Amino acid sequence: MIDTSEFITAIRLINSPDGKCTFEIGKIPTLKPMNTTTFWISNKTEEWEKITHPAPRRQYVVTVKGTIRFKVSDGSTFLIEPGIILLAEDVEGEGHSWEIVEGEKWERLYIPLTENAEDFFVPDSH
Numbered sequence: 001m002i003d004t005s006e007f008i009t010a011i012r013l014i015n016s017p018d019g020k021c022t023f024e025i026g027k028i029p030t031l032k033p034m035n036t037t038t039f040w041i042s043n044k045t046e047e048w049e050k051i052t053h054p055a056p057r058r059q060y061v062v063t064v065k066g067t068i069r070f071k072v073s074d075g076s077t078f079l080i081e082p083g084i085i086l087l088a089e090d091v092e093g094e095g096h097s098w099e100i101v102e103g104e105k106w107e108r109l110y111i112p113l114t115e116n117a118e119d120f121f122v123p124d125s126h
Helices: none
Strands: 007-015 021-029 040-042 059-071 077-080 085-088 097-112
Touching: none
Parallel strands: 007 085
Antiparallel strands: 007 021, 040 097, 059 077, 059 085, 059 097
16 A cells, blocks of 8 residues: 655646636645656756746656746746656646756756646645
8 A cells, every 4th residue: 555644845837717827835745656658857948948938738847956946927936946846737828937046957857747647736725
């Protein structure tokens, strides 16, 4: 039996009903099999990635190295660093932007979810 009593901090980018990008803070259970397709590692940054854009697909983004500041539609920001999972689900609308605030590179692992797969994200209570 898989123990899902442990969680890791996560931040989920989502679309609001008006097509804007917003985020919520929460967690994802550990040791939970997730329906993903493949994964790849990146340490390169294309210029288009720094300007406002939607996520190309629903995916987990696992930061290996670097601290990144994300910005959403209303100007709110949050930091992603190793130990915090980003769940990018803002696949429509204007999207988000980001910048490196610590380190020279953002080393990350992209793990796309299969179509209609559960993301297992649990938002924090407010």
